[in-house]
Amino acid sequence: MTxxxxxxxxxxDFRYPGGTSASIxxxxxxxxxxxxxxxxxxxxxxxxxxxxxxNPLIVELLKDGSAHLAVExxxxxxxxxxxxxPRIFTDDLAAPPRVxxxxxxxxxxxxxxxxxxxxxxYDFAEVRARIEGHFGTAIEWAPISPQVRTExxxxxxxxxxxxxxxxxxxxxAEWWDERPGPLGPVPVIGRHGRPDPVKWPRTTxxxxxxxxxxxxxxxxxxxxxxxxxxxxxxxxxxxDVVEFGTAPPREFLGTIDFFxxxxxxDLVEAFGRTIMEAMAxxxxxxxxxxxxxxxxxxxxxxxxxxxxxLVGELHAxxxxxxxxxxxxxxxxxxxxxxASHEARxxxxxxxxxGPGTExxxxxxxxxxxxxxxxxxxxxxxxxxxxxxxxxxxxxxxxEDIRTVIxxxxxxxxxxxxxxxxxxxxxxxxxxxxxxxxxTEMLTSRLEHLVDLHEPAVVAVDSVPHDGIVAAVKARPDIxxxxxxRPMWRRDTGAEWIERGGYFDAILEPGExxxxxxxxxxxxxxxxxxTVDPITYLDAEExxxxxxxxxxxxxxxxxxxxxxxxxxxxxxxxxxxxxxxAGHLRRAGFQVVLAESAIATEPMPPVAGAxxxxxxxxxRYLRGLDLVISASGYNSxxxxxxxxxxxxxxxxxxxxxxxxxxxARFAAAxxxxxxxxxxxxxxxxxxxxxxxxxxVRERLRDRCAEVGPGNGAAAAARWLSELADxxxxxx
Numbered sequence: 230m231t232x233x234x235x236x237x238x239x240x241x242d243f244r245y246p247g248g249t250s251a252s253i254x255x256x257x258x259x260x261x262x263x264x265x266x267x268x269x270x271x272x273x274x275x276x277x278x279x280x281x282x283x284n285p286l287i288v289e290l291l292k293d294g295s296a297h298l299a300v301e302x303x304x305x306x307x308x309x310x311x312x313x314x315p316r317i318f319t320d321d322l323a324a325p326p327r328v329x330x331x332x333x334x335x336x337x338x339x340x341x342x343x344x345x346x347x348x349x350x351y352d353f354a355e356v357r358a359r360i361e362g363h364f365g366t367a368i369e370w371a372p373i374s375p376q377v378r379t380e381x382x383x384x385x386x387x388x389x390x391x392x393x394x395x396x397x398x399x400x401x402a403e404w405w406d407e408r409p410g411p412l413g414p415v416p417v418i419g420r421h422g423r424p425d426p427v428k429w430p431r432t433t434x435x436x437x438x439x440x441x442x443x444x445x446x447x448x449x450x451x452x453x454x455x456x457x458x459x460x461x462x463x464x465x466x467x468x469d470v471v472e473f474g475t476a477p478p479r480e481f482l483g484t485i486d487f488f489x490x491x492x493x494x495d496l497v498e499a500f501g502r503t504i505m506e507a508m509a510x511x512x513x514x515x516x517x518x519x520x521x522x523x524x525x526x527x528x529x530x531x532x533x534x535x536x537x538x539l540v541g542e543l544h545a546x547x548x549x550x551x552x553x554x555x556x557x558x559x560x561x562x563x564x565x566x567x568a569s570h571e572a573r574x575x576x577x578x579x580x581x582x583g584p585g586t587e588x589x590x591x592x593x594x595x596x597x598x599x600x601x602x603x604x605x606x607x608x609x610x611x612x613x614x615x616x617x618x619x620x621x622x623x624x625x626x627x628e629d630i631r632t633v634i635x636x637x638x639x640x641x642x643x644x645x646x647x648x649x650x651x652x653x654x655x656x657x658x659x660x661x662x663x664x665x666x667x668t669e670m671l672t673s674r675l676e677h678l679v680d681l682h683e684p685a686v687v688a689v690d691s692v693p694h695d696g697i698v699a700a701v702k703a704r705p706d707i708x709x710x711x712x713x714r715p716m717w718r719r720d721t722g723a724e725w726i727e728r729g730g731y732f733d734a735i736l737e738p739g740e741x742x743x744x745x746x747x748x749x750x751x752x753x754x755x756x757x758x759t760v761d762p763i764t765y766l767d768a769e770e771x772x773x774x775x776x777x778x779x780x781x782x783x784x785x786x787x788x789x790x791x792x793x794x795x796x797x798x799x800x801x802x803x804x805x806x807x808x809x810a811g812h813l814r815r816a817g818f819q820v821v822l823a824e825s826a827i828a829t830e831p832m833p834p835v836a837g838a839x840x841x842x843x844x845x846x847x848r849y850l851r852g853l854d855l856v857i858s859a860s861g862y863n864s865x866x867x868x869x870x871x872x873x874x875x876x877x878x879x880x881x882x883x884x885x886x887x888x889x890x891x892a893r894f895a896a897a898x899x900x901x902x903x904x905x906x907x908x909x910x911x912x913x914x915x916x917x918x919x920x921x922x923x924v925r926e927r928l929r930d931r932c933a934e935v936g937p938g939n940g941a942a943a944a945a946r947w948l949s950e951l952a953d954x955x956x957x958x959x
Contacts, residue, residue: 236265236579238299238307238328241314242274243287246474247423248502249314249338250284255398256311259567261295263581265574268307270299270328275320299326306330309579310364313338318356318363325363332577333364336395338373340380340497343427353385371395374500375522375655382662392669393677396523397500398570401562404479404509408554410547411486416540419485419512421451421478422503427493429457430533436460438533439491442467446540451481478503482510487540489515491533504528505565508557513550515539525653526642527560529553556645563652563681572680601952602631604684606675608691609637609656613825614863615690616640617845618712618738620647621765622688625945630952633682635675643844652678664695671696672703679704685955686948688712688736692885693728701731708733708955710948713757714862715740717748718887726753734951736944738763738862741869741937742894748887758947760940762866765845767939771871777852781841783819788920790855792838793823793846793864794878805878805907809857810838812913816920818855847871855919860892869900870939872932874925876902876915899931 237260239253257267269287282288290296299305302324310330315337342349361368371391372378381388411417418440422428430436436457440448442465450457452473458464471481482488488507492498501523507514514528515536521528531539543550574580605623607615616638623632624647634644637656644651654674657667671694679687679700687704689697690712701709711732726749729735737754739762740746772780783789790813792806810820820838823846843849847867850856858864860877865888868875877895879888895901902924904915918924 233306235268235297235305235307236260236309237574238268238270238305238310238330239296240270240272240310240312240317240326240328242277242317243269243271243283244277244281245274245284245314246281248500250286251502252338252397253313254284254286254290255400256570257290257296258400259398259570260574262567263571263574265579265581267296268299268305269296270305270326271301272317272322272326274314274317276316299328301326303327304329308332309334309574309577311336312360312364315339315341315353315356316351318359319351321359322363328364332369333367334369334371334391334395334577335360336371336373337377337381337390339499340377341384342380343497344495347380347384353381353388357385357388373397376497376519377499378662380497390666392666393573393673395573396565396569397502397505398565398567399505399509399561400567401509401558404482404506405558406483406511408511408551410550411544412484415445415447416487416544417447417449417485418487418489418536418540419449419451419481420488420490420503421481422453422473422490424453424456424473426456426460427496428453429460429493430491431493431495433461435491435533437465439489439536440465440468441537443537446537449481449485451476451478478506479510482507482512485512486544487515488512489536489540491517505561508561511554511558513543513553514557521639521653522655525560525564526645526651527557559650572677601629601949602633602682602684602686603948603952604633604635604678604682604687606687606689606691606697607634607636607638609639609658613638613640613643613844614714614861616644617765617863618714618763619688619690620644620649621763621939621941622712622944622948623649624765625942627945627949630949631682631684633678633684635678646844668694668696668699672699675700676703679707685952686710688948689732690714692722692725693731698728698731708951710951711735712944713737713750714886715748715750716742716746716862716887716891717750717885718883719747721748722885723749726750729753734758736760736947738944739937739940740862740891741866741935742891745890745894746887747890748885760943760947762862762870762937762939763941763944764847764863764867764870764939765941766847766867768871770848771851772848774851777849780843780849781821781852782839783821783852787819788817788854789819789821789852790857791821791823791846791850791853792857794857794859794880805912807835808907808912809916810835812916813855813857813920814838816916818920821853855925857919860888860895861886862891865891865895866937869895869932869936872929872936874901874919874928876904876919878904878907898935899927900935901928 260267304327307330310328310333312335341351341353369391370389372394374394447467449469451471454470501520504514508527515531516528518530605619607619616636626632634649635652637654641651641653686708688710709732713735715737735757737757737759778785813820814837822838822840824840824842850871850873856868856873856875858875860879877892879892892903896903902915902919904912
């Protein structure tokens with residue numbers, strides 16, 4: 230008789246009360262729905278001291294036949310063996326289970342330690358040695374999130390981690406609750422999760438900021454509320470504390486308007502399953518910025534101090550409330566839905582039964598022909614240039630072309646707000662990965678996005694890193710386009726130019742200062758498709774002067790100047806700002822500071838100036854009399870195209886972009902002024918010219934004569950034609 234071979238065997242301690250068991254239950258449900266068999270292998274964890282029964286979610290799986298329990302001591306065979314919770318292996322197993330499988334994955338669903346102690350919960354090297362002693366060395370080590378990956382590599386830099394994470398999954402259809410807006414006239418803030426002191430803010434001040442004792446809001450807590458009450462020494466009047474396990478999370482989420490989660494700063498939250506559940510249930514989520522690598526722009530990021538204002542803002546705007554909820558739902562469905570789990574099982578040889586299962590499955594559940602879609606991939610960069618260029622093209626593509634933005638930039642939230650379906654890819658600097666592991670992760674992520682969205686064309690506004698080149702090679706059925714901005718610094722980037730041959734085509738946005746371009750792209754124009762300089766907006770989309778001044782908070786009767794010196798992520802933009810602002814104020818100007826949407830540090834306050842954070846800031850340029858700006862590609866061409874008097878302060882610290890030559894050319898053409906060294910008296914001398922009415926009028930007139938057009942529409946038409954060619958006959 231042939232011995233039965235299960236599709237998946239899962240080893241864990243099924244008594245865990247929280248996220249570990251919930252995650253296992255979700256994967257078993259997904260496997261059962263796909264017609265796959267699952268066997269559960271129980272092992273007692275040494276850190277669960279108190280005797281307790283199996284988690285009710287696990288019991289339900291065994292009752293309805295979604296999974297079977299392995300008989301202790303008997304041989305179990307499976308195609309895939311999945312181990313969960315590394316803390317089980319902090320001690321020797323009394324009786325190691327007898328499991329043989331074709332593939333084995335250890336899911337690292339908890340970090341080894343926290344900010345204070347990198348090995349507080351387990352020593353990775355010891356756990357690895359123990360697991361390999363039990364089950365052999367051919368094991369995939371799969372972190373559940375970027376946070377866990379970072380902490381494992383912090384404690385064990387040589388850990389052989391998989392290039393992609395074994396993320397959580399959820400059935401959104403089961404959780405989703407369509408709601409027209411908040412439940413009632415008083416906002417209800419809530420959270421749920423297992424009781425643990427580190428899952429709450431450390432100080433009473435932050436705890437009450439995040440979960441206010443305020444008559445204007447209510448707070449509901451399912452699980453752990455008693456710990457917060459103990460820390461406060463009282464139960465706030467507006468709090469409703471519900472004991473853990475007394476209500477299903479899905480039912481509880483239906484009683485709150487906002488899911489708010491803040492914890493002890495030392496805790497490294499492995500994933501945030503309760504966050505994902507709230508998103509799937511249609512509840513807007515407010516969390517800390519450190520969760521962005523997992524949840525992209527599906528969440529609202531703030532601090533405890535920002536909770537109450539943000540809650541009030543959304544509660545008063547049901548339309549935006551619904552938009553936030555639906556955006557989060559769509560994100561969770563596409564990123565963490567059951568199909569993503571079936572895909573990773575298929576990659577490991579576990580496929581649903583039935584016709585066609587002998588064929589290699591790279592795109593489970595996808596049977597349609599390739600669409601006319603365009604996937605637009607941007608680098609993280611240091612500003613919004615890469616992303617804005619792609620969005621400028623994307624917003625002009627025909628409506629029947631599905632456009633998806635995939636970006637490493639923290640500005641992914643900007644793309645979401647502008648109406649794009651957006652995929653966030655954490656950059657190497659965010660994940661702090663070694664180069665080779667980052668390359669593997671990027672390649673895998675790009676291939677997954679191609680499989681998920683099925684574009685006809687992928688347009689890449691980035692230098693062709695190894696991960697991008699590998700993805701191009703792996704997907705030859707796609708038309709790959711390099712969107713290559715010109716005006717590189719002399720004697721830089723030759724290695725990138727050589728990789729242009731991997732792409733099917735190169736699109737080069739125009740450059741006003743092309744005559745001064747001495748970079749390597751100049752000699753590599755054969756076969757390159759060129760268009761006019763690309764700007765996000767056309768002139769007719771700009772706000773009228775009066776409306777622009779209202780949006781910027783300006784007095785209509787006084788001249789106004791805008792300072793936009795960059796994202797603040799390359800060099801120190803703060804140092805010359807105070808001097809510039811002081812000079813302009815003394816000349817009678819109102820001063821506005823533009824803060825980048827992706828600045829990593831807030832701009833320090835400047836006396837007499839007020840801060841705006843608007844995108845695109847170019848929409849309001851007609852309300853300004855003068856702009857002091859870095860000479861990055863986008864802002865440079867916007868100012869010239871829209872005829873705004875400008876003083877360019879080029880950023881000298883960019884790796885490729887030749888801002889100095891670009892600004893010099895504009896000054897030589899009489900279309901702008903330039904300050905090359907803002908630390909010298911040159912700054913005061915040039916500003917003294919810029920505040921003069923006659924000088925600014927002359928600059929406006931010159932821009933009207935030589936200002937560039939907008940090549941975004943032409944670029945969109947060209948990409949559309951490429952998509953048509955790729956899909957013809959497919």
